[in-house]
Amino acid sequence: MKPTPRGLALVGGGAILIVAGFAFGYPELAVVGAAALLAAAWAVGDAAWQPRLSVARSVEPDRVARGEPCAQTLVVRNASRLRAATLIAQDACGGAPVPVPLIRLRPARDTTVTYPVPTGRRGVVCVGPLSVTRRDPLGLLGSSRTHGGTARVWVHPRTHPLAAVPVGIARSLDGRVDRVPHGNITFDALREYVIGDELRRVHWRTTARVGELMVREYVDTSLPRIVVLLDDREAAFPQPDGFEEACEAAASVLVAALREDLAAELLMLSASSAIGTGDHQSVGPSGARRVDAAPLLDRLAEARLHPGAAQPEPDTGADTTGALEQAIDRLRQYRLGDTLVYLTGAARAGDLATVGALRPRYPTIVAGVFGDPAGVPATVEGLRVLAVPDAAGFAAAWDGIGRW
Template identity: 40%
Template sequence: MLSPTGWGALVGGGGLVGAGYAFGYPEAVVLGVGCLLAVTVALVWTGRPPRLAARRRVTPRKVARGDRAEGAVTLTHTGGRTRRGLEVVDRCGERPLVLRVPPLAAGAEHTVRYALPTERRGRIALGPLRLERTDPLGLARRVRVFGPGEGGTDALLVRPRVCPLPVLPSGTAHHVEGPTSDTADEGSLTFHALREYVLGDDLRRVHWRSTARTGTLMVKHLVDVSLPHTTLVLDTRRSAYRSEDDFELAVDSAASVAFAAARSHFPVEVLSETGTVLRTDGTGGDDAEALLDRLALVRRSEHASAAGAFDSLGQARRRGSLTVVTGTGDATGLSALERVRRRFDRTVVLRTGGGAEDDRHEPPALGSDVPQLRVRALDSLPAAWRREAVR
């Protein structure tokens, strides 16, 4: 296809030829014919599609925010003639990346490497790859879009940064409800809630009364109360944070707290005002990785209040630790913590971001015995968290 310059040369050349013949200007005719010849040569130059194979590699496919990730596109010339004027365009999110390719002889292979953006969390869509060939004057362009399996679409998952933290100690020797662990029917496993059946669940745990009432196969969700339970509430309201960076710091802090427990195979539950983000029971070998994958996709919400995050916490008796991660902005709804915090052995509030001016404002009243830790950078979290762990 012709580029805008090529269309201009075509229209201009035709106009010059016509005007030259009409008004008797041979110089205009020569100039117009030259433009038309240039367009013709450009179309012939780009007319035959290059025979190239392409493949893309992304290393690594999952990366912590701010770490290095690299894309590599390898082109193999399977034709019989040297190809020049090649460009590869790879779309990274909303940004196109133009990769220049040197002349490729028959059978030659060339790899182009480029850094991928990892400043923000999320799933970054890559591709599809587009191979563009232009003539030396830029009048014509041939574009080939590679399909699946040959450099089509791909994705990079940018996950939260985490720092090493200890699991917050809590009084976990007690049961959520029922007998002591020594006399429980299944050792230290105790009923926690009802949930829908999934393939692989033990049929002995089916709750037939609820199944008959709802018409859906329901099973008893059991938890091991001998393990430290970590419940984490992440405030995702846009109004709770002064900036996008403060919210990213909040997600990093929440990921660090939850990752420490999940990596040790302890039960973890992460919630926000929009609902449950993730719940693990400590029995899965990849719980920690699944947690980071899910938190990579968390976005800010437009909810006006954080109270909804605490509603489900009042539906059952709970033990273990409760960590609330919020910003230094609007605190609407955080007072709902008061009605559920006594269901937990320990409660900690992390307030992320803000500057020196925020220190002059009183933090929201959440009870005199609820510690509120200020986190201005992820590197400062481990020291403050360890002091709280031994308190």
């Protein structure tokens, strides 16, 4: 409970009247002061009563693209048996309060409130909890309590359709891409047996150890794989809107790759590891593999610019903090794919040259530079540079490359 300014003034004035009444022999003043203190005591007792509320929360859908509609539904029930509740309630939605009217909510009754969740910006919107504030009728004391849990809404970047998808030097076993003479099947992991698996793939030693049938999981390492390297250094994007455009371009490339059943990886300079489609596969009833793109788009929704990184070298324009170099070292050590897409807002020749040095490991390298195209090198050895103002321009330039 927290006293209001009116309550503090009433208590202070009542105490002064009681002291003045006894000191100067005016019992009337003491009576008025005692009445003020009794009113404050009654306010404490009234504010101490808290209604029993149960709150059910649902968000539909919990993952949307930027600008798509999303609704939050609250069902508030008065679990008290005796008193109706008239309360001032506010629900937190992305840091902004949303009023929730609870006027004479009778015992064992509920009310439903629905309001839209703002999806105009990419990110993760936290919704809840419901905050209920009570005041006594005189407005002397106020108490606040939270009810119910919270929910999260992932606002994914918008995607732009890409007609062309690079295939690198590899080929898929179905023959769609034919640029190497052989495929390559490699052991990947062990998993539990699923009806329909071939018994010749059972790993009997592990099965004997864990007590369940375990089978070998293989992957075709010759399948075309796309790696998206997103620059999330604050100094790389003088305008924050440029980073939003880069996230949209990354989402567009990933969605296009999944549409063509190609494996894709997402790596950010601030992250210690990549997240890929191979990490989020499920087996359908028919035994077919299904790839879930939500984790990749969730990572893009959570992406933020990291301050204090990427101070350029005056002479070379390279990153002196090593964030880019560390990412390049990981890509050089662990060959994640055969097509690399580097998205940044800085047209520093040193950074572009560092990425272009991966050409022996990645046959196809594309650099998307967002913002003012002035000052962007037209050609950099080892990669193709697409200097574009926004994600829509990136999609147009991407499809304009033609044959990969």
